[in-house]
Amino acid sequence: xxxILTTHFADDGYRRIDTYRRFGGYDALRKALSMTPEAIxxxxxxxxxRGRGGAGFPAGVKWGFLPKDLSRPRVLVVNADEGEPGTFxxxxxxxxxxxxxxxxxxxxxxxxxxHLSYIYIRGEFVREAKVLDEAVAEAYAxxxxxxxxxxxxxxxxLTVHRGAGAYIxxxxxxxxxxxxxKRGWPRLKPPFPAAVGAFGLPTIVNNVETLxxxxxxxxxxxxxxxxxxxxxNGGTRLIGVSGAVNRPGVYELPAGxxxxxxxxTHAGGMRDxxxxxxxxxxxxxxxxxxxxxxxVAYDIESMAKIGTMAGSGGVIVIPEGTxxxxxxxxxxxxxxxxxxxxxxPCREGTGWLKKIVGRIEAGKGRAGDxxxxxxxxxxxxxxxxxxxxxxxxxxxxxFIWKFRExxxxxxxxQKCPYGNRF
Amino acid sequence: MSVAxxxxxxxxxxxxxxxxxxxxxxxxxxxxxxxxxxxxxSDEAIVYVAGLLGVSPAxxxxxxxxxxxxxxxxxxxxxxxxxxxxxxxxxxxxxxxEHVAGKLGVKPGGTTPDGKFTLSLAECLGSxxxxxxxxxxxxxxxxxxxxxxxxxxxxxx
Numbered sequence: 291x292x293x294i295l296t297t298h299f300a301d302d303g304y305r306r307i308d309t310y311r312r313f314g315g316y317d318a319l320r321k322a323l324s325m326t327p328e329a330i331x332x333x334x335x336x337x338x339x340r341g342r343g344g345a346g347f348p349a350g351v352k353w354g355f356l357p358k359d360l361s362r363p364r365v366l367v368v369n370a371d372e373g374e375p376g377t378f379x380x381x382x383x384x385x386x387x388x389x390x391x392x393x394x395x396x397x398x399x400x401x402x403x404x405h406l407s408y409i410y411i412r413g414e415f416v417r418e419a420k421v422l423d424e425a426v427a428e429a430y431a432x433x434x435x436x437x438x439x440x441x442x443x444x445x446x447x448l449t450v451h452r453g454a455g456a457y458i459x460x461x462x463x464x465x466x467x468x469x470x471x472k473r474g475w476p477r478l479k480p481p482f483p484a485a486v487g488a489f490g491l492p493t494i495v496n497n498v499e500t501l502x503x504x505x506x507x508x509x510x511x512x513x514x515x516x517x518x519x520x521x522x523n524g525g526t527r528l529i530g531v532s533g534a535v536n537r538p539g540v541y542e543l544p545a546g547x548x549x550x551x552x553x554x555t556h557a558g559g560m561r562d563x564x565x566x567x568x569x570x571x572x573x574x575x576x577x578x579x580x581x582x583x584x585x586v587a588y589d590i591e592s593m594a595k596i597g598t599m600a601g602s603g604g605v606i607v608i609p610e611g612t613x614x615x616x617x618x619x620x621x622x623x624x625x626x627x628x629x630x631x632x633x634x635p636c637r638e639g640t641g642w643l644k645k646i647v648g649r650i651e652a653g654k655g656r657a658g659d660x661x662x663x664x665x666x667x668x669x670x671x672x673x674x675x676x677x678x679x680x681x682x683x684x685x686x687x688x689f690i691w692k693f694r695e696x697x698x699x700x701x702x703x704q705k706c707p708y709g710n711r712f
Numbered sequence: 713m714s715v716a717x718x719x720x721x722x723x724x725x726x727x728x729x730x731x732x733x734x735x736x737x738x739x740x741x742x743x744x745x746x747x748x749x750x751x752x753x754s755d756e757a758i759v760y761v762a763g764l765l766g767v768s769p770a771x772x773x774x775x776x777x778x779x780x781x782x783x784x785x786x787x788x789x790x791x792x793x794x795x796x797x798x799x800x801x802x803x804x805x806x807x808x809x810e811h812v813a814g815k816l817g818v819k820p821g822g823t824t825p826d827g828k829f830t831l832s833l834a835e836c837l838g839s840x841x842x843x844x845x846x847x848x849x850x851x852x853x854x855x856x857x858x859x860x861x862x863x864x865x866x867x868x869x
Contacts (some may be wrong), residue, residue: 305797363733372838373836373838374836375797375798375799375835375836375840376798376836376840376841377836377838377840378838378840378841380838381838406733406775413779413781414781414834414837414847415838416850417850417851417852424715427830441785449730449731449732451737451740452740452743452744453740453743453779453803454740454744454779454780454781455779455780455782456778456780457835457836458781468732468740469737470736471734471736471737471738471739471740471775472736472739472775472776473774473775473778474779489732489733489734489737491733506784527820530841531841532799532840532841532843533798533799533803533840534801534802534803538840538841538843539841540841540843570798574797574798574836576817596726604840606798606799606802606840608802609802617798617801617802620796620797620798620801621797621798624797624835624836627835630778657817667789670759674833681744704788711806712801712802712804712805712806
């Protein structure tokens with residue numbers, strides 16, 4: 291099967307520019323510079339390239355939101371803040387194929403008439419930031435970044451900027467505030483970043499994987515890319531499988547690959563021969579699935595049809611014997627910790643969810659607690675500036691809807707039937 | 713007690729100023745420089761960074777306290793951060809945390825009396841395919857077991 295991104299990732303030298311170029315690296319940039327910006331955007335639209343960060347917005351359409359007026363400089367910001375629990379794919383791209391990303395940035399910047407770009411990488415990825423820094427220096431030295439790239443007259447500066455430990459900064463307006471040196475509070479929209487973004491300038495924020503797909507699209511054409519995936523979701527996806535499987539890891543598979551096949555064939559099936567209990571399919575925020583629901587195509591539309599999301603491509607596999615209340619408690623601790631505190635429904639709501647789920651797990655749940663959680667969820671969902679509250683609500687609701695008996699049993703028996711252990 | 717960057721850090725700081733259209737963007741990288749230079753982001757470090765950028769210490773403190781990676785208090789020579797999120801928990805992180813806490817004789821958040829280790833719990837480190845995972849200073853250690861953690865920690869000078 292054809293791969294787009296990971297083809298040479300097993301080669302340690304691939305992170306260096308010489309090896310990257312030996313495999314045709316930066317030829318796509320050369321080709322792009324001979325095209326018109328509009329023609330490049332057209333190919334990306336034809337490719338049905340959907341944002342790989344979680345929301346799945348069509349990249350070409352997003353690019354079209356920049357104002358036509360070129361009087362103000364524009365900024366391209368790469369979202370490399372990979373923080374959604376269960377997601378670990380962009381780290382692999384940056385660590386093993388940094389030039390794929392840099393080439394994608396250069397092409398996108400040319401298409402968007404951007405001369406200033408940043409990679410905002412999560413602070414914990416110290417090693418990957420170093421790999422990127424070295425790769426950026428190589429690209430400058432080779433004339434793929436900087437002034438008059440390949441004699442085209444096109445200039446682009448690129449800087450690697452480290453975040454400092456805040457999940458919320460993966461939300462694009464929070465990321466922009468953080469890049470500007472502020473607390474990572476999300477901004478009210480509108481104005482959208484395409485109109486007023488980083489440093490007050492029109493800004494496009496794209497995920498690492500999204501941009502890394504761009505060189506291939508330029509080389510092979512949008513239609514070819516689209517033909518790899520499914521109708522509205524072109525190309526491959528880097529799917530990170532974690533939890534109780536025999537071969538956890540990142541798998542590059544066509545969008546629309548069956549989720550059951552991802553777990554049982556690619557990731558080697560269940561660890562220790564345990565039965566499957568649940569799957570969180572697209573990062574910790576996405577609604578959980580029961581085993582009878584995973585015979586589904588893993589693409590944006592198909593997952594939406596069954597009430598969940600492919601999200602950021604992080605498949606978390608939960609085995610039989612896991613306490614679902616304890617698992618939810620771990621997630622609720624996380625969202626309470628990461629709420630930025632700006633909006634009351636989220637700041638208070640995530641705290642309450644943590645407290646109530648925590649007391650149920652501790653054997654101190656009260657009658658009516660489950661209804662209280664669901665009521666809280668109704669008062670959080672869609673009532674905040676950014677989707678962090680929604681991200682906490684989706685697991686809370688779906689765990690209760692699909693594993694209600696475990697919550698009731700904890701409250702009824704006033705203890706965790708699993709002995710408060712994983 | 714006032715503090716100041718070394719010439720090296722000062723040079724890095726000046727270079728950073730050339731990379732952004734607004735000097736505010738240098739606050740996060742400057743705080744990293746301060747943490748590297750002074751060991752942690754002390755009150756004096758905040759005043760110093762504020763002075764370099766011509767903004768109020770309150771603004772810098774407001775930023776520094778939003779992010780988990782700026783240590784406002786000193787940490788041990790090795791900052792051991794064990795992920796406790798879902799993928800790591802499914803593969804035994806809770807047991808590993810207990811094991812390390814017992815081994816070092818400190819609770820999460822604590823520092824050993826000799827100042828060598830600080831133990832912290834981390835949220836998802838973005839390495840779920842090689843869970844359980846911990847970060848010690850700048851480095852990730854993956855696919856951890858009690859035995860491998862013992863070997864890693866025992867080897868640190």
